[in-house]
Amino acid sequence: MDTQWITDFVQMQGASFVINLVAALAIFVIGRWVVKLLHGFAIKAMQRGRLDPLLVKFLGNILFALMMVFVVLAAISQIGIQTTSLIAVLGAAGLAVGLALQGSLANFAAGVLVIIFRPYKIGDYVEGGGVSGTIDDVQIFTTELRTPDNRKIIVPNGQMMSGAITNYSSHDTRRVDLVVGVGYDDDIDTVRRVLESVVADDPRVLADPAPNIRMSAMGDSSVNWIVRPWVQAADYWDVFWEMTEEIKRRFDAEGISIPFPQRDVHVYHHPEKADEASLER
Template sequence: MDEVTHFMTENQDVMVSHLLNIVMALVIFVIGRWIGRAVSGLMEKALLSRSIDKAVVSFLGSIVYSLIMIAVLLMALSHVGVQTTSFIAILGAAGLAVGLALQGSLANFASGVLIIIFRPFKAGHFIDAGGVMGTVDKIEIFQTVLKTPDNKRVIIPNAQITGGAITNFSAEPTRRVDLVIGISYDSDLKKAKALLADILAQDERILPEPAPNIVIGELADSSVNILVRPWVNAADYWAVYWETLEKVKLTFDEQGIGIPFPQMDVHIQSTQQEKE
């Protein structure tokens, strides 16, 4: 007993120092855990306010919390006297190995996070991305699912989408319909433009503002090309496009406005030898 008392008396300062380090490590762990939960919670609230899927938000929140807790544990262990350099080296090597093995999946994951956060499109939008045109069905963390107009399901890796241009046809409420109507050179140009204006005026789906444009676009080889550009609601785009073309053809046929097609004139010239 005397030996124990003597040992404690001689090493009192060292024991107090270690005890303080242990207490400090516990304080760091508790505060770090609270900070991790707070940061994760704030991030989840921010993402949920942007109508991001709850499962994805929970997944991202857990990743952020885990990273913070790893840093907190290393800080706490360093205060206790544990050499954390080797732990950091092991974690770095493991992270590098995992990153190299899963670099394709990690690229898709990072792209999925960017799509979810910045929301260049959402479910129900018609887009052109990754070389595919279709309606967005699902946005997942590694891939995006599109449905093409002919009802095919196409699964595109997210990295392929963010690696190129994304055209969102549904982002704006209105769209401009671009038509090129060719008439023959011997047709009445003013009459053709008046007929086109009348066709547009009779269609209630065409918006009055911005006003439709009917202008000469090109004097081509075999036709005078008229540019017809009305504005419609995005949902009416294809119906107006197809039906307007049909109305133009029927109306021009009734009114004698010729719509030329590619043709070639062949001139045969006889030689002097053939005449003899």
């Protein structure tokens, strides 16, 4: 039996496969080099556009991954593998993985929203997702916060974006809200003068917007005053604590009382009922 044609066919097919394999490797190597080049150009363009560094990194990684997918598919197609079937298999696998990782995908989507819309950035003090603290890092799936007592809290981005987010650092200035209670017997003009003096003597208080000092309510046990000066956001807590302490000192010096909650109790005596009770004994 003449097997020469079989040998020639195998050799021809082998040579063709080797040529295609070399071409596929060349496509992959050159394509990867071109992808790196385009990726670098894209990163520089986004940096020149002064985009957020985290957004630049995120978009750069996505762009690199998408271009590499095209390169790999082109290389596989050169070998002779049908990419249509491969794409269908990858799509089905991606669907199965997506169903199994719904929570992670939700956190990923929330991370994309955080990076695009920037409700907070690194260094901001925020309250959201049931926690509060300073933003230390923003990643695709999680956000890391540092509490005032130096604890690290890692919150899924889906949890952070599922409710209201209060960003205390988004503006340069903040208003300090103090409520001060004085006695009903204290002179109103004296109280106002002392509070205005305390606010005016603090150099951290801004002139614009002007501080607001008003008698706000007559409570059960005290006359309540609001003291609302504006300060730089970085000075908020220092002014809050130190101004509260200074108000107490000035009130003591001026003889202004700070009443504690109290209630008047009226006791009524009924002689007839008292006599009946003694007779029963």
